[in-house]
Structure formats: C-alpha cells, structure tokens
Amino acid sequence: MSTPIASPTIQAGADILERVLAARGNLVALEGGEDMDLVSQLRLLVRRTGQTVYLWNPETGLGNLREEHGGLPGSQRLSVALRYVQQSNHFGIYFLQRPPLPLAMADATLLRQLARTTTGHVRRIVLLDPPEPLLASFNDVLVRLSCVSNAVRRPRLRDGRWLL
Template identity: 45%
Template sequence: MKAVGLQPGSDTLERIVAADSVLTMIKTDQPEVLVEQFRHVARRSGQSVYVWYPDKGLRSLREGDVRVPGCRGVGDTFRYVMQSMHFGIYLMVGVRGALNRAEQTLLRQLERRGAEYVRRIVLLGNDEALMKSVEAKASMIETEMEGGRPRLRDGRWVV
C-alpha cells in the first residue's frame, strides 16, 4: 500500500485519478468533510462522482443525491462500477470489516479490466480490518485535517 499525505488544500481528485490502482483508501475520521468537498467538485466540474452509504446505497453527488437503483450492497456497487462505461469516482463511506471473498474477486476483475475508462473506488474511513483486507490492492491517502474546519477558497479547501 502506497501512503500519500493529504492536506485539505491539495487536489484530491487528481491524486485519486492518477493512482496506480482502481481502489484508493483515504484514512480519515471526518469522511463527511471529504464527501462535501467532492460534492462541490462534482457540481462545479460536471464530473461523475458518487457516494455509497450502508443505509442509503449509491447516490450521485453531481445530480443532487439521486439514488442509483440496485446498488444497496458493497458487491452490488462494485458490479455497477465494473459495468460502467464512463469516468466515475465512487466514494464509499461506512464500509466495516474486511471485504468478503466475492467483493475481493470483483476488485481483482476491475483491476484486470485495465484503463479503458477511468473508474475509481475510494473507501473513506479508518476501519483497521477493512484497511488490512485491501492493503495489497489499494493506494493509501492519509488526511491531516488539523487547525479547524476547512473552507473553500478559489476552488481549493484551506484551513
């Protein structure tokens, strides 16, 4: 797992897109701050950015939290990403514990598909079991959000 520091003012989207892996793990205690940052980027740029929650399923941040049908579980969401034919960033908040065998198989299939379309799955959180289950497959980004609540200035998040 490659660890990269993340400051609130850095360009998170570019780091995720440039990552060597389809899967990125962002270790954070404040996933909602990052989701709001991505919501703003998605609406401003028109990029396809989605967020998944265990109780809500997959939703489009660009389209104002429109639900994506059939994407309630982690595996369902991975299958949706695999079938997608366009650029997309898929944030996943609240995934707990190690990925099961079927979910890990889907990730391997996504990796093998290559770079025909940029699709990235981003796990947000700090669950140790989850991090251990994906450490060989994921790029790792660690957040350092100290000094107060980040604010948006000229398209960048600053503290």
C-alpha cells in the same frame, strides 16, 4: 470580467480529487476524509465542475454526488454497487463509505478484480476512511492516501546530504 476564486473548501476537495486521479492503482484508501467533511466538499466541487463522482454507503446506496436524492435503486448492498462499477464503460470515481465488515467473499473478489482491471477510461474506487482489517486484506492492490496535507518542509543540508 474576472474569474471567480475557488473557496478554500472547494480547493481542498479539488486537491484530493487530483491526488486520487494521479494514484497508480484503481483501489485507493483515503484516510481522514470524515474529519474534514470531504463528501460535502466533493459535492460542491462536482456541482460546479461536472465531474462524475459517486458515493456509496449502506444507508442510501450508490448515487451521483451532483444529485442530492438520485441514486441507483436497490444498491444498498455493496455487491450491487460493485457490479454497477464493473459494468460501467465511463470515467468515474466511486467513493465507498462504511463498507460492511467482514466483506462477503464475492464482494472482496469483485473489489480485487476492479483493483486490477485496466480499462481505456479512468475508474477509481476510493475506500473512505477504511478500517484497518479492510486495509490489511487489500494491501497488495491498494494505494494509500491521506487527506491531511503534510506541511511543506524545506530541504536542509546536513553532513553533505540534503534532508527533508
């Protein structure tokens, strides 16, 4: 019996998810996700692997990516979704798509608390393609990642030093 080979789409989503999990902080800015249709890739991945990954956007609210139409009722407001994340005692990766700008002071405070909170379980909040003003306001607690993979560059020797 042979093992199925993951499709390139699922593999790209898995690589990004691994990088998010390996990030040093709880608040991650992921740039380039809309360009590569990351949400669709992650949806396929979590359906196969059973990972706990959520997506919030202002239209549908907070929902588990495994379930197409299931979601947290009344969570179209960011504050409701952030309170849900704060009260969760389980592993979870929460993607926030198109957060309202400017953020309400209560939302910004709660997001900053979540970024600094250390728990016994992994909880990552990922800002998907955040606008620059949002990045600037959380620069001290934010880890930046890009969906665009850097081309593998080989080190070369120049003037007695190795350069990439």
